[in-house]
Amino acid sequence: MKRVAAIDVTRGLVMVIMALDHVRDLLHTPALTQNPTDLTTTTPAIFLTRWVTHLCAPTFVFLSGTSAYLSLRKQTSHEQTNALRFLRSRGFVLLFLELTVINFAFWFDLPFQSLMLQVIYAIGFGLVILSFLARLSARTVGIIGLVIIVGHNILQLVPTFTDPAARLVWALLFRTDFFSISPTFALLVAYPVIPWLGIMLVGFACGQWLQEPIQERKRRFLRIGLGALALFIVLRFLNMYGDPAPWSSQKNALFTFFSFINVTKYPPSLLYDLVTLGLMLVFFASIDGIENAFTRWMTVYGKVPMFYYILHWYLVHLSMIGMALWQGYSLADLPSGPMNFGRPANAGISLEYVYLVWMTIVLFLYPLCRWYGRYKSEHPTMRWLRYI
Numbered sequence: 313m314k315r316v317a318a319i320d321v322t323r324g325l326v327m328v329i330m331a332l333d334h335v336r337d338l339l340h341t342p343a344l345t346q347n348p349t350d351l352t353t354t355t356p357a358i359f360l361t362r363w364v365t366h367l368c369a370p371t372f373v374f375l376s377g378t379s380a381y382l383s384l385r386k387q388t389s390h391e392q393t394n395a396l397r398f399l400r401s402r403g404f405v406l407l408f409l410e411l412t413v414i415n416f417a418f419w420f421d422l423p424f425q426s427l428m429l430q431v432i433y434a435i436g437f438g439l440v441i442l443s444f445l446a447r448l449s450a451r452t453v454g455i456i457g458l459v460i461i462v463g464h465n466i467l468q469l470v471p472t473f474t475d476p477a478a479r480l481v482w483a484l485l486f487r488t489d490f491f492s493i494s495p496t497f498a499l500l501v502a503y504p505v506i507p508w509l510g511i512m513l514v515g516f517a518c519g520q521w522l523q524e525p526i527q528e529r530k531r532r533f534l535r536i537g538l539g540a541l542a543l544f545i546v547l548r549f550l551n552m553y554g555d556p557a558p559w560s561s562q563k564n565a566l567f568t569f570f571s572f573i574n575v576t577k578y579p580p581s582l583l584y585d586l587v588t589l590g591l592m593l594v595f596f597a598s599i600d601g602i603e604n605a606f607t608r609w610m611t612v613y614g615k616v617p618m619f620y621y622i623l624h625w626y627l628v629h630l631s632m633i634g635m636a637l638w639q640g641y642s643l644a645d646l647p648s649g650p651m652n653f654g655r656p657a658n659a660g661i662s663l664e665y666v667y668l669v670w671m672t673i674v675l676f677l678y679p680l681c682r683w684y685g686r687y688k689s690e691h692p693t694m695r696w697l698r699y700i
Contacts, residue, residue, distance in 0.1 A: 454517025
């Protein structure tokens with residue numbers, strides 16, 4: 313089956329947007345103390361800068377499932393066994409990278425006093441589970457995914473476990489949680505597996521429709537995307553189910569709108585999934601089959617997602633250190649310890665400079681991603697390239 317360019321374009325766009333959030337996290341002046349979606353302290357520019365990046369993780373996870381479907385369906389029955397093994401091994405490789413290379417990029421801390429399980433953990437674990445579920449029909453996998461997406465918010469009613477082992481297992485699977493293990497080590501489970509697995513399974517099931525004629529699948533994805541957005545509006549307006557944080561009237565109409573769209577990501581609520589995946593599917597339908605300068609540019613990033621992801625974190629962190637040095641701090645002034653990025657408390661830049669650093673990093677990565685994409689396509693026999 314011919315490669316679906318819209319997958320690379322959509323993935324490339326959200327990867328570019330993702331870098332903005334990470335630059336803001338590490339370099340923006342108020343980022344150490346201010347929650348950008350706290351309507352009592354945020355500004356419209358800061359809120360929207362954070363909110364738009366909500367699109368990234370669910371799109372990344374959804375398209376991981378879609379790509380897995382397309383990869384498996386290209387194989388014969390005999391080849392599918394090996395393909396499922398590769399899917400499983402790729403999941404384990406992603407877990408290894410998350411625990412080592414990527415976490416070092418977060419903290420630049422060789423003793424590894426901090427461990428944060430983010431989107432690559434969720435994707436890696438999800439691929440391992442999907443490698444067993446993929447023998448089922450796409451319809452069955454999709455139904456399992458929908459049940460998880462619609463129903464997992466009920467699990468938020470489960471009280472916090474007092475037993476540390478049970479609490480850890482529950483966090484790894486269902487609930488975002490923080491563990492201060494010792495004065496020199498802390499664990500943050502930011503992306504519990506099961507809520508994100510639901511998104512991956514639905515993405516896997518949607519892969520079957522990418523085999524349809526382009527105009528037919530464009531209409532289908534547009535209808536599903538608009539339907540998801542309509543369902544989001546209805547459920548959010550009712551304020552009864554789908555997100556643990558209800559919306560409310562605020563000081564003006566703009567902030568009331570912000571409250572309406574201010575959905576929960578950790579873990580992803582039903583309403584978070586509906587609005588982000590709805591917008592993603594509408595975008596996907598709008599650019600599917602279109603080739604222009606924008607789609608070609610985004611494709612360069614979207615074809616090498618893991619390569620981009622790892623490099624951009626190192627560049628963002630190095631930019632933070634460079635910012636601190638430029639503002640008069642020395643390397644000795646950079647703080648260390650669990651859950652500490654190493655940024656001095658008073659270091660930071662304003663939001664407009666955050667955007668400037670973000671654009672610089674994204675542009676810097678373009679020729680590197682283009683080179684690596686070509687290198688991968690020219691060396692199909694180098695198996696390890698399939699993992700990064």
